[in-house]
Structure formats: C-alpha cells, structure tokens
Amino acid sequence: MAARIEHLVTSGTFSLDGGTWDVDNNVWLVGDDHEVVVIDAAHDAEAIAAAVGGRRVRAIVCTHAHNDHIDAAPELADRTGAPVLLHPDDLPLWKQTHPDRAPDAELADGQVLAVAGVEMTVLHTPGHAPGAVCLHVPALSALFSGDTLFAGGPGATGRSYSHFPTIVESIRERLLTLPADTVVHTGHGETTTIGAESPHLQEWIDRGF
Known part of the structure; x- marks a missing residue:
C-alpha cells in the first residue's frame, strides 16, 4: 500500500506570554495501512488515536513546542508506545507545557525519518520558535511546515522566542x-504551494509581516 497523507483538525487553546487564544490545529498523519508518523499531536489524543486506528505509530513529531502543537503528545505516546521527537532548541518552550515529561529523542537538521516506504527529511527552520522544523517528503511532493510558513506568509514572530528576520x-x-x-x-x-508563496518574499520583508 502506497504512503498517503491524512488530516484531522483538533481544537483547543494556545497560551504564551500571559495570553490565551482559541485555535484550530492541523494534525497530519503520513503512512499506509500498517504504520504512520503523527505530525503535531494537538489537543485531542483520543481523536488522533482514533484516526490512527490499529496502525503502528513510528513517531510523534513536533514541528515546534508551542503548547497547542504538543499538548496531547505525552498522552498519545502513552497510548501508542511511540517516541515523541523534538528539536532540542525548543526544550524551554516544551517545559512550559510538560515540565515533568521530556521528549523521547531529538530532531536534527538533515535527519531522515522513514515510514511506509517514504523518507521525511527534517529541515531546521527557526524563527517562529528556536527549534521549529519542517518535514520535506519528496516522494509525496509534500512539506509539513508547522507554523513556519502559511498560505499567505510566515508564521507569527511577535511573541517570546520568535524573531522575524x-x-x-x-x-x-x-x-x-x-x-x-x-x-x-x-x-x-489551508494548504498552499511553494510556487504560490515564493513571489511574495519581498512583500513580506517590506511589510515586516
């Protein structure tokens, strides 16, 4: 069975610097009928586990450690036995949400994760958070960007641990x-494409997005 991308949306809150906001998060599953990688275990471990079904979870990858992207990660790890992976530069953010439970292993720039016959390359893309990463899956013509790149521009950089340049x-x-x-x-x-976003780089810089 060829690898595929599955998607669910979970809802909860994002909290940082003393503020809290309601958010909807995209949770991505990459895999086949037998195994998957979960990207960003947000808010609802039960819903994510239901989407996984009986498949093996090879890893729970955190694109960064803002609470809305990691709040369900420990529970999902307990349910599935999968390791939680995070870039070490985001440990200070992780500890704000999970002070008593560390990630299981580190992500590193250039690291390759394999699932269902495809490779996912870790790209360290700091700015929204120090340890933010994206996952490039050439075989699926896919990039999982976390909060680094959205349809219409970069992720927010107005809060602690972030930097626009x-x-x-x-x-x-x-x-x-x-x-x-x-x-x-x-x-x-929504999703976008690299080609759709590329022409706007100078515009983002001029606007200070």
Missing part, C-alpha cells in the same frame, strides 16, 4: 528552494 531567512534558504509544486501542509488553516 530569522523566520524570513529560514523560509528563503530552506523552503523556497524546494520544487514549486511542493504542497505545503500547514499547522493551521
């Missing part, structure tokens, strides 16, 4: 160099 550099150097037909599966909202 850094996210623009990450997008310019790591993402806009990918094939134009690469579909960008985002952490919130």
Whole structure:
C-alpha cells in the first residue's frame, strides 16, 4: 500500500506570554495501512488515536513546542508506545507545557525519518520558535511546515522566542528552494504551494509581516 497523507483538525487553546487564544490545529498523519508518523499531536489524543486506528505509530513529531502543537503528545505516546521527537532548541518552550515529561529523542537538521516506504527529511527552520522544523517528503511532493510558513506568509514572530528576520531567512534558504509544486501542509488553516508563496518574499520583508 502506497504512503498517503491524512488530516484531522483538533481544537483547543494556545497560551504564551500571559495570553490565551482559541485555535484550530492541523494534525497530519503520513503512512499506509500498517504504520504512520503523527505530525503535531494537538489537543485531542483520543481523536488522533482514533484516526490512527490499529496502525503502528513510528513517531510523534513536533514541528515546534508551542503548547497547542504538543499538548496531547505525552498522552498519545502513552497510548501508542511511540517516541515523541523534538528539536532540542525548543526544550524551554516544551517545559512550559510538560515540565515533568521530556521528549523521547531529538530532531536534527538533515535527519531522515522513514515510514511506509517514504523518507521525511527534517529541515531546521527557526524563527517562529528556536527549534521549529519542517518535514520535506519528496516522494509525496509534500512539506509539513508547522507554523513556519502559511498560505499567505510566515508564521507569527511577535511573541517570546520568535524573531522575524530569522523566520524570513529560514523560509528563503530552506523552503523556497524546494520544487514549486511542493504542497505545503500547514499547522493551521489551508494548504498552499511553494510556487504560490515564493513571489511574495519581498512583500513580506517590506511589510515586516
């Protein structure tokens, strides 16, 4: 069975710097009928486990450690036995949500994860958060961008641990160099493509997005 991408939306809250906002998060599953990788275990471990069904979860990958992307990760790990993977630069954010439970292993730039016969390459893309990563899956013409790149622009950089020039550099150097037909599966909202976003780079810089 060929690898495929599955999607569900979970709802909860995002909290940082003393504020809390209602959010809907995209949760992505990459795999086949036998095994999957879960990208961003947000809000509802039960719903994610139901989407997984009886398949083996090879890993729970966190694109970054804002609470709305990791709040269900430990429970999902307990349910499935899968390791939680996070870039170490985001540990300070992780500890704000899960002070007593560390991730199981680190993500590193260039690391390759395999599932259902396809490879997912980890791209370290700091800016929205220090340890933010994207996952490039060439065989599926897919990029899982977390909150680094959305339809219409970069992720937010107005809160702690974020930096606008850094996210623009990450997008310019790591993402806009990918094939134009690469579909960008985002952490919130609609998908886009690299080709659709590339022409707007200078506009984002001029606006200070």
